[in-house]
Amino acid sequence: xxxxxxxxxxxxxxxxxxxxxxxxxxGIISSLIFCFISIYIFRTIPSGISRTLIAYSLFLSTSxxxxxxxxxxxxxxxSESTNILFFGFSFYSASLAYLVIKNVRPSFSDSxxxxxxxxxxxxxxxxxxxxxxxxxxxxRVNYFLPFIIVGFFLFYIVATPxxxxxxxxxMTDAISSIVFAVIFELFVYANFCGLSLMLYGLFxxxxxxxxxxxxxxxxxxxxxxxxxxxxxxxxxxxxLLFYAPVRKIFPSSVALIVLFFASAMWHGITLxxxxxxxxxxxxxxxxxxxxxxxxxxxxxIILILGIILGRLIFADSDVDRLVQxxxxxxxxxxxxxxxxxxxxxxxxxxxxxxxLIAIEFFFRNTNMLRKRNYKYLRTPTSLxxxxxxxxxxxxxxxxxxxxxxxx
Amino acid sequence: xxxxxxxxxxxxxxxxxxxxxxxxxxxxxxFENYSNKPVFEAIKNKQQTVNSLEHFDGIILGGSNAWFGxxxxxxxxxxxxxxxxxxxPAEGYSDENYFNFITSSISYKKRQNVSFIIYSSNSLVxxxxxxxxxxxxxxxxxxxxxxxxxxxxxxxxKDSLGYTKFREYPVAEFGDFGFDNYPCGEFIPTPFKPRExxxxxxxxxxxxxKIINLSKLFPNAKLIITVPNGFNKNLxxxxxxxxxxxxxxxKNILTKHSQDGKESIYLTSQNPYPSSDLMCSDNWHANEAxxxxxxxxxYQEIKRIK
Numbered sequence: 011x012x013x014x015x016x017x018x019x020x021x022x023x024x025x026x027x028x029x030x031x032x033x034x035x036x037g038i039i040s041s042l043i044f045c046f047i048s049i050y051i052f053r054t055i056p057s058g059i060s061r062t063l064i065a066y067s068l069f070l071s072t073s074x075x076x077x078x079x080x081x082x083x084x085x086x087x088x089s090e091s092t093n094i095l096f097f098g099f100s101f102y103s104a105s106l107a108y109l110v111i112k113n114v115r116p117s118f119s120d121s122x123x124x125x126x127x128x129x130x131x132x133x134x135x136x137x138x139x140x141x142x143x144x145x146x147x148x149x150r151v152n153y154f155l156p157f158i159i160v161g162f163f164l165f166y167i168v169a170t171p172x173x174x175x176x177x178x179x180x181m182t183d184a185i186s187s188i189v190f191a192v193i194f195e196l197f198v199y200a201n202f203c204g205l206s207l208m209l210y211g212l213f214x215x216x217x218x219x220x221x222x223x224x225x226x227x228x229x230x231x232x233x234x235x236x237x238x239x240x241x242x243x244x245x246x247x248x249x250l251l252f253y254a255p256v257r258k259i260f261p262s263s264v265a266l267i268v269l270f271f272a273s274a275m276w277h278g279i280t281l282x283x284x285x286x287x288x289x290x291x292x293x294x295x296x297x298x299x300x301x302x303x304x305x306x307x308x309x310x311i312i313l314i315l316g317i318i319l320g321r322l323i324f325a326d327s328d329v330d331r332l333v334q335x336x337x338x339x340x341x342x343x344x345x346x347x348x349x350x351x352x353x354x355x356x357x358x359x360x361x362x363x364x365x366l367i368a369i370e371f372f373f374r375n376t377n378m379l380r381k382r383n384y385k386y387l388r389t390p391t392s393l394x395x396x397x398x399x400x401x402x403x404x405x406x407x408x409x410x411x412x413x414x415x416x417x
Numbered sequence: 418x419x420x421x422x423x424x425x426x427x428x429x430x431x432x433x434x435x436x437x438x439x440x441x442x443x444x445x446x447x448f449e450n451y452s453n454k455p456v457f458e459a460i461k462n463k464q465q466t467v468n469s470l471e472h473f474d475g476i477i478l479g480g481s482n483a484w485f486g487x488x489x490x491x492x493x494x495x496x497x498x499x500x501x502x503x504x505x506p507a508e509g510y511s512d513e514n515y516f517n518f519i520t521s522s523i524s525y526k527k528r529q530n531v532s533f534i535i536y537s538s539n540s541l542v543x544x545x546x547x548x549x550x551x552x553x554x555x556x557x558x559x560x561x562x563x564x565x566x567x568x569x570x571x572x573x574x575k576d577s578l579g580y581t582k583f584r585e586y587p588v589a590e591f592g593d594f595g596f597d598n599y600p601c602g603e604f605i606p607t608p609f610k611p612r613e614x615x616x617x618x619x620x621x622x623x624x625x626x627k628i629i630n631l632s633k634l635f636p637n638a639k640l641i642i643t644v645p646n647g648f649n650k651n652l653x654x655x656x657x658x659x660x661x662x663x664x665x666x667x668k669n670i671l672t673k674h675s676q677d678g679k680e681s682i683y684l685t686s687q688n689p690y691p692s693s694d695l696m697c698s699d700n701w702h703a704n705e706a707x708x709x710x711x712x713x714x715x716y717q718e719i720k721r722i723k
Contacts, residue, residue, distance in 0.1 A: 394433060401440050401570055403571055406566065
């Protein structure tokens with residue numbers, strides 16, 4: 011009963027916050043039906059190879075749908091299912107694959123967890139939804155409300171005004187491409203992390219614990235640390251489905267290549283994701299080598315280069331334009347003129363966003379940041395400052411969407 | 418330590434809840450007090466202009482591209498008839514708003530006597546169809562109340578300190594744009610602002626909807642659908658191929674329509690403005706000279722249809 015209530019609450023909040031379309035109701039119901047049917051099938055077939063096969067088929071079905079353009083590539087621009095019946099498919103198919111491969115015998119009530127519309131509208135992938143209602147309500151509010159406030163600030167005040175910079179994606183010279191990649195990295199982080207924190211807080215207040223999808227990824231010394239803080243629910247699925255089984259047979263470098271290739275395929279079947287996957291696998295392997303040989307500083311440098319170059323490639327699924335960008339031609343500093351002509355709210359967002367990333371990075375070894383759970387933003391003083399800035403600046407003038415949303 | 422704990426308690430149990438309640442109050446206040454005065458005034462003045470005329474032969478419909486770019490007065494002079502300009506900023510934000518605006522501005526009797534409708538909509542060349550279909554914004558641009566205010570607290574403070582400069586949208590004779598009271602300012606190129614043409618399925622939906630509604634509103638009028646254009650020379654990706662495809666598909670739809678025995682709908686695709694000297698600040702809205710240029714071009718088409 012509680013899970014039904016949670017699903018209904020998720021549906022209502024999703025419809026009010028994310029969508030004006032009546033069609034969304036069909037999408038929400040179809041996702042639930044799909045999960046029910048999938049779980050029914052798992053429960054009827056014997057365990058072993060066939061279940062493993064189904065788990066991989068489920069995970070890779072996202073790539074197949076992407077190939078046929080039923081769901082759009084996940085570049086960070088608006089991504090969606092072109093057919094409403096596949097609303098949230100990439101999220102619940104990954105959740106189901108995770109449940110099956112973990113050899114958990116899913117119950118029908120699991121479909122209510124996996125297909126919760128709020129999780130399907132932006133992630134995280136529902137690896138678990140644990141009952142937390144034994145904590146008294148006011149204690150839950152005290153602990154989880156700050157996550158909502160911080161998430162709201164990141165999403166609406168830092169990320170949303172940055173949509174005004176998106177025209178930069180069309181500029182192909184080196185400086186513009188790099189400037190866009192840096193800003194877009196900030197946008198994706200603030201948008202996705204903000205929504206994830208809001209959902210984490212909201213579910214927590216309702217009495218359920220879901221995965222914390224981001225853990226201060228920029229509080230990192232190297233790319234390995236970075237991935238310990240970025241889109242953790244997807245990382246968990248990829249590790250279980252791809253890294254762990256391959257690692258049993260092959261060296262870790264091969265397992266990493268397979269993992270990043272699978273990640274790229276989940277995001278979309280386009281050339282840019284393939285290059286992005288190869289790049290990150292390479293950076294990861296080089297970092298392991300450097301750390302094993304105690305070579306300092308260099309892992310940090312390739313972390314920065316890897317993130318920027320990775321985002322440049324990730325963001326652009328237009329192959330011709332991407333090739334032009336990767337030629338890195340110098341055509342002056344026109345991109346900075348564009349930045350200077352941006353609205354003041356966008357400039358403030360840039361300053362606040364990069365300020366937060368700088369705090370995450372430079373103070374990563376302090377008590378407040380060491381646990382990587384945004385504690386430094388959840389103190390009463392920080393929350394007061396965040397609320398004041400939010401109340402002062404928020405308006406509905408910009409495009410709002412979830413970067414990982416609804417596909 | 419004790420002092421810090423007390424401050425934290427004060428902030429968390431008193432100040433943070435106070436800010437949240439203040440924000441909720443601000444949402445309600447800003448909703449009640451929001452007014453898009455320039456658009457509101459423009460709409461009101463247009464309605465007054467239309468009401469003052471007993472009879473008109475032709476009406477220009479559409480959004481700001483047509484308000485800046487087409488002149489009812491010039492068309493009237495050229496064709497020796499009476500035209501009015503009933504365009505609205507952002508074409509009323511939604512079709513429902515716009516068609517309600519037309520019906521509330523002109524009585525059915527007057528609409529029956531209209532012979533020509535020019536309809537120039539930028540929803541053919543920008544990707545705003547979905548937004549228009551789903552918007553909750555009203556005719557003057559006011560949104561329904563949500564958890565985000567339509568204007569920020571900062572912008573209200575800016576107003577109160579006298580830093581905001583509102584520009585009225587002056588309405589001239591026959592509902593035309595009053596350039597005499599509106600300095601256009603320097604032309605600012607926007608090379609990355611794309612032209613995004615409607616795809617085939619959206620176009621069919623668009624046409625069916627417009628034809629049904631406009632035929633109901635103006636049962637005896639010839640409808641001229643105009644695909645608007647801008648100043649394209651500085652665009653990085655003008656996508657001329659996309660425009661050609663759109664016009665071809667529109668022609669196909671109209672050919673099929675005329676085969677059904679209805680020959681009252683015509684299509685014109687306007688040429689791009691030849692110079693930035695004809696533009697009012699941006700590459701989409703004409704200035705007074707640009708309006709004359711575009712109106713003359715369109716009139717040649719009307720003569721052909723007549």
